[in-house]
Amino acid sequence: MALENRHVDCIIKLGGSAITSKQHLEKANTQAINIAASHVHEMTRKCVIVHGAGSFGHFHAKKYNIATGFNDTDFEQQRIGFSQTRLSVTKLNHIIVQALIEKDVPAVSISPCGLWKTTDRSVTSTFLQPINDLLRAGFVPVVHGDAVIDTSLGCTILSGDTIIQILAENLCPKRIIFITDTNGIYDRPPHNDDAKLLRYISVTKDGKVTNEIETSQLEHDVTGGVQTKIASAAHIVSKCNIPVHVVKLGSAAAWKLLDKGELEESDIATTITLQESEYPK
Amino acid sequence: MALENRHVDCIIKLGGSAITSKQHLEKANTQAINIAASHVHEMTRKCVIVHGAGSFGHFHAKKYNIATGFNDTDFEQQRIGFSQTRLSVTKLNHIIVQALIEKDVPAVSISPCGLWKTTDRSVTSTFLQPINDLLRAGFVPVVHGDAVIDTSLGCTILSGDTIIQILAENLCPKRIIFITDTNGIYDRPPHNDDAKLLRYISVTKDGKVTNEIETSQLEHDVTGGVQTKIASAAHIVSKCNIPVHVVKLGSAAAWKLLDKGELEESDIATTITLQESEYPK
Numbered sequence: 209m210a211l212e213n214r215h216v217d218c219i220i221k222l223g224g225s226a227i228t229s230k231q232h233l234e235k236a237n238t239q240a241i242n243i244a245a246s247h248v249h250e251m252t253r254k255c256v257i258v259h260g261a262g263s264f265g266h267f268h269a270k271k272y273n274i275a276t277g278f279n280d281t282d283f284e285q286q287r288i289g290f291s292q293t294r295l296s297v298t299k300l301n302h303i304i305v306q307a308l309i310e311k312d313v314p315a316v317s318i319s320p321c322g323l324w325k326t327t328d329r330s331v332t333s334t335f336l337q338p339i340n341d342l343l344r345a346g347f348v349p350v351v352h353g354d355a356v357i358d359t360s361l362g363c364t365i366l367s368g369d370t371i372i373q374i375l376a377e378n379l380c381p382k383r384i385i386f387i388t389d390t391n392g393i394y395d396r397p398p399h400n401d402d403a404k405l406l407r408y409i410s411v412t413k414d415g416k417v418t419n420e421i422e423t424s425q426l427e428h429d430v431t432g433g434v435q436t437k438i439a440s441a442a443h444i445v446s447k448c449n450i451p452v453h454v455v456k457l458g459s460a461a462a463w464k465l466l467d468k469g470e471l472e473e474s475d476i477a478t479t480i481t482l483q484e485s486e487y488p489k
Numbered sequence: 490m491a492l493e494n495r496h497v498d499c500i501i502k503l504g505g506s507a508i509t510s511k512q513h514l515e516k517a518n519t520q521a522i523n524i525a526a527s528h529v530h531e532m533t534r535k536c537v538i539v540h541g542a543g544s545f546g547h548f549h550a551k552k553y554n555i556a557t558g559f560n561d562t563d564f565e566q567q568r569i570g571f572s573q574t575r576l577s578v579t580k581l582n583h584i585i586v587q588a589l590i591e592k593d594v595p596a597v598s599i600s601p602c603g604l605w606k607t608t609d610r611s612v613t614s615t616f617l618q619p620i621n622d623l624l625r626a627g628f629v630p631v632v633h634g635d636a637v638i639d640t641s642l643g644c645t646i647l648s649g650d651t652i653i654q655i656l657a658e659n660l661c662p663k664r665i666i667f668i669t670d671t672n673g674i675y676d677r678p679p680h681n682d683d684a685k686l687l688r689y690i691s692v693t694k695d696g697k698v699t700n701e702i703e704t705s706q707l708e709h710d711v712t713g714g715v716q717t718k719i720a721s722a723a724h725i726v727s728k729c730n731i732p733v734h735v736v737k738l739g740s741a742a743a744w745k746l747l748d749k750g751e752l753e754e755s756d757i758a759t760t761i762t763l764q765e766s767e768y769p770k
Contacts, residue, residue: 287595287627294597295586302583305576314568316575322599322619335616338603341638346568357622 215343217253217469219384221260221372224353226389226457228262228300235263236300241307243458244387249311251466254343256375257315257350259304260368265297269355269365275329277361290363293355294321301352308348316347320354320366327359331370336378343379351375369440376444384444385465386437386454392478393438393454395421405476409438410483415446418483441480454478496624498534498750500665502541502653504718505634507670507738509543509581516544517581522588524739525668530592532747535624537656538596538631540585541649546578550636550646556610558642571644574636575602582633589629597628601635601647608640612651617659624660632656650721657725665725666746667718667735673759674719674735676702686757690719691764696727699764722761735759 222244229235248257269275272282272289279286301317308315318338325333339349353368376384394403410418417438441452454477455462461477464470471477503525510516529538550556553563553570560567582598589596599619606614620630634649657665675684691699698719722733735758736743742758745751752758 283627288590288593291586291590291595291597291628295583295590298579298583298598302576302579305572309569309572309576312569314572316572316602317579317600318603319598319600321597322623323604323616325622335604335618337616341606342603345638345643346564347572357626362626 215254215340216256216379216381217383218251218255218466219372219375219379219381220248220255220257220466221368221384221386222257222304223386223388224260224262224264224368226387227259227304228264230263233263233267234296234299236303238303238307240457241304242311244304245307245311245313247387247457247462247466248308248313248348250463253466253469255348256339256343256379256381257304257308257348258368258371258375259301259350259352261297261300261353264300265293265353265355268292268296274355274363275365277358277363286363290355293365294319297352297354301350305350308350314347315350316342318342318349318351320351320371321356324354324366324371325357325359326364326366328361329358329364331366331374332359334374334378336375339375339379367436369436373440373443373447376448376450380448381450383469384441384450384452385462386441386452387457387462388437388454389457390454391456391459391461391476393421393434393480395419397434406478409441409478409480411442411445411480412483413446415442417442438480445480445482449482452480454480496535496621497537497660497662498664499532499536499747500653500656500660500662501529501536501538501747502649502665502667503538503585504667504669505541505543505545505649507668508540508585509545511544514544514548515577515580517584519584519588521738522585523592525585526588526592526594528668528738528743528747529589529594529629531744534747534750536629537620537624537660537662538585538589538629539649539652539656540582540631540633542578542581542634545581546574546634546636549573549577555636555644556646558639558644567644571636574646575600578633578635582631586631589631595628596631597623599623599630599632601632601652602637605635605647605652606638606640607645607647609642610639610645612647612655613640615655615659617656620656620660648717650717654721654724654728657729657731661729662731664750665722665731665733666743667722667733668738668743669718669735670738671735672737672740672742672757674702674715674761676700678715687759690722690759690761692723692726692761693764694727696723698723719761726761726763730763733761735761
């Protein structure tokens with residue numbers, strides 16, 4: 209791990225649910241995006257931002273089956289669908305970059321399409337040089353979930369969570385912060401009266417979550433987002449030994465984490481780390 | 490030259506003057522862009538589109554001296570200026586890609602920033618794989634003049650004309666079409682009563698224009714665009730022996746050229762080719 213001359217301290221994931229109105233097609237939550245931009249402005253740290261698509265992109269991706277690749281029957285229409293998906297996610301990316309620049313954050317958009325390729329939906333080719341170059345020059349790269357070329361399926365969707373995993377492995381940041389629309393990870397869907405926020409989650413070296421999280425209930429989570437988020441975080445923690453924090457956009461915990469780089473005992477958030485016994489001696 | 494399995498027949502340059510209102514900051518000429526999109530839709534050929542910035546990007550690039558690189562005194566502000574320049578040109582790019590998709594052209598944006606680098610304002614590093622991959626998959630890549638990282642100056646502006654030259658050398662298209670707001674290249678600025686359209690311009694192998702073009706008058710052209718355009722075209726013609734056509738957006742010549750791939754004697758346009766005696770025997 210290239211810990212010397214580190215060009216990035218933090219990777220920030222802006223969750224699609226936090227920055228868009230998921231129920232309304234292509235509706236950005238501009239108030240939330242402005243708060244997120246203020247979060248980043250407050251940081252003195254070098255960071256990369258990765259954002260989800262929320263209500264951008266998903267509609268077109270689903271209509272044209274972009275995630276599962278091209279098929280023989282409606283290939284021409286799928287190509288248009290691929291283009292529409294990209295146009296939609298870059299529209300959101302543009303709104304976010306604009307909000308960041310308005311807060312004096314030198315943000316530069318980097319789209320994965322063309323640079324990242326998959327084979328059977330697994331990432332097999334990346335090109336991280338642009339992100340490194342921009343970081344070295346003092347910019348804040350803004351990457352996003354995207355429609356990409358898949359060498360076996362023709363095309364697929366590359367999620368922001370997958371991007372985060374690969375960036376974590378290659379850029380070795382000190383921490384990763386998922387900025388979301390919830391206070392953190394709960395032991396069951398937060399709308400349940402008895403749901404408890406998990407302040408700490410620990411992960412074994414082989415990526416298993418050791419906390420008692422009621423997975424069966426999580427599986428019924430309509431958004432499907434929490435389980436993916438935990439899996440993604442567990443992967444990062446186990447593979448890179450980088451702590452992952454999940455905080456609510458605009459919360460005191462988010463401000464503190466971004467400003468100071470750490471949380472206090474009283475802060476409401478979830479921190480996911482490697483199980484203590486698993487740390488290298 | 491990889492003439493077999495050619496993935497591109499034509500490179501189209503959409504001139505900034507043709508697709509924006511140059512006098513008004515960030516004002517796209519949507520009618521012109523829709524005509525350009527229809528032009529591309531009519532094509533049966535594989536193409537790459539490169540567009541200029543027109544009234545997008547230039548204001549910020551000039552204000553913050555992006556073309557001449559970072560300086561020590563206002564580095565922080567210049568970084569914001571770089572980000573603003575990129576945001577502005579990608580805004581125009583987004584409008585163009587959207588217009589293309591609305592005409593059922595499977596357009597995909599590819600921004601040079603991060604992929605292309607310069608040293609002392611000369612291109613020293615490119616990454617053309619995304620353009621090749623997208624062409625192979627049947628998409629129409631849409632590239633644009635951009636703010637880029639310069640390894641000696643920190644940053645600079647990469648013009649659409651420079652991009653065209655490098656794409657021509659690497660993709661070996663059958664022809665290059667500059668779609669502009671004039672009928673072609675004149676022997677002096679077109680507002681002169683006695684200006685004559687040059688139907689043909691021939692170029693020697695070492696890049697010299699053999700026609701009698703009154704260069705001294707061209708130098709007074711307020712836009713500065715014609716001379717650059719001739720120089721760029723002459724470079725392509727001499728280095729790659731690829732014909733360059735200059736046509737007016739929406740003209741009969743433009744429709745014919747894009748539809749059939751060639752012009753007739755009666756068409757009003759300029760065709761720039763290698764001097765006959767210079768063709769390989």
